[in-house]
Amino acid sequence: MIGPRFGGKVAIVTGAGQGIGRQIASDLADEGATVIICDINPTYIEEAIAEIIARGGKASPGLCDVSDRAQIDKLIAAVTAAHSHLDILVNNAGILIPATIEETTDQIIDRTIDINLKAVLWMIRAVTPIMKKARYGRIVNISSITGKNGDNTSTFAYGATKGAVMSLTRSVARQLGPFGVTCNAVAPHAIMTKMMMYWDEAKKKVASDKIPVRRLGTPSDVARAVLYLASDEASFVNGEVLNINGGYYMD
Numbered sequence: 014m015i016g017p018r019f020g021g022k023v024a025i026v027t028g029a030g031q032g033i034g035r036q037i038a039s040d041l042a043d044e045g046a047t048v049i050i051c052d053i054n055p056t057y058i059e060e061a062i063a064e065i066i067a068r069g070g071k072a073s074p075g076l077c078d079v080s081d082r083a084q085i086d087k088l089i090a091a092v093t094a095a096h097s098h099l100d101i102l103v104n105n106a107g108i109l110i111p112a113t114i115e116e117t118t119d120q121i122i123d124r125t126i127d128i129n130l131k132a133v134l135w136m137i138r139a140v141t142p143i144m145k146k147a148r149y150g151r152i153v154n155i156s157s158i159t160g161k162n163g164d165n166t167s168t169f170a171y172g173a174t175k176g177a178v179m180s181l182t183r184s185v186a187r188q189l190g191p192f193g194v195t196c197n198a199v200a201p202h203a204i205m206t207k208m209m210m211y212w213d214e215a216k217k218k219v220a221s222d223k224i225p226v227r228r229l230g231t232p233s234d235v236a237r238a239v240l241y242l243a244s245d246e247a248s249f250v251n252g253e254v255l256n257i258n259g260g261y262y263m264d
């Protein structure tokens with residue numbers, strides 16, 4: 014008999030309290046993983062864990078501001094103390110601040126780079142010795158279409174971090190591939206979460222009209238792709254950035 018796809022696996026999902034991260038965490042748990050719900054917001058963590066446990070899944074809290082390196086190192090140490098292994102890391106936590114170039118303050122630049130980029134570097138650096146030693150690991154980074162194509166509503170720092178995430182994904186894929194660890198990314202567009210609440214109905218209509226499949230995206234659209242990249246089925250997929258945009262942008 015074949016067990017669940019992620020049975021026995023331990024996964025950390027950052028920004029798992031809401032939106033895309035929450036869907037990824039919940040889907041991983043539904044398919045057998047023990048999921049550490051890493052988020053800056055304790056209420057979101059509680060809600061996500063309660064939902065997973067109510068569905069018969071396994072999840073534990075990972076309260077952490079990923080823009081603080083010390084908190085990341087503490088979280089990874091706690092996870093490795095509690096579990097003998099750490100198989101999957103999904104770097105999903107991110108912020109998007111709508112701002113023009115002139116409105117982009119130093120604080121916006123710093124916060125965007127700290128959460129969307131530095132945290133990804135720190136997380137990967139923290140899990141590397143564990144995954145290397147186990148000769149197994151799956152790292153999936155949530156980038157964005159803006160990392161390829163730019164954007165005219167979010168701060169220009171946002172796309173800059175998302176482009177950097179694609180680049181680091183490829184470096185990690187090269188450096189950790191020999192140790193059985195793959196690193197891939199997804200580049201979503203127009204996924205309806207709290208992050209996109211600044212789009213009004215008119216903007217949503219314009220956006221969906223430009224998408225060949227004529228609809229906006231859902232957290233599930235992203236989660237299904239992330240689960241594939243995090244699975245054993247994707248062991249020969251490495252350094253890939255998968256567009257999830259209904260055909261809006263193709264490359």
Ligand SMILES: NC(=O)c1ccc[n+]([C@@H]2O[C@H](COP(=O)([O-])OP(=O)(O)OC[C@H]3O[C@@H](n4cnc5c(N)ncnc54)[C@H](O)[C@@H]3O)[C@@H](O)[C@H]2O)c1
Pocket residue numbers: 027028029030031032033034051052053054057077078079080105106107108109128155156157158200201202203204205206207208209
């Ligand atoms: N929604 C989209 O259309 C879209 C498109 C492309 C890429 N993305 C990316 O997908 C990821 C998830 O976005 P979303 O739409 O689900 O956003 P969201 O705002 O709905 O959820 C983000 C989650 O991250 C958490 N978070 C924020 N700062 C944190 C920090 N410092 N430490 C730990 N957790 C923190 C929040 O509490 C929240 O639970 C982000 O990286 C985003 O850039 C989203």
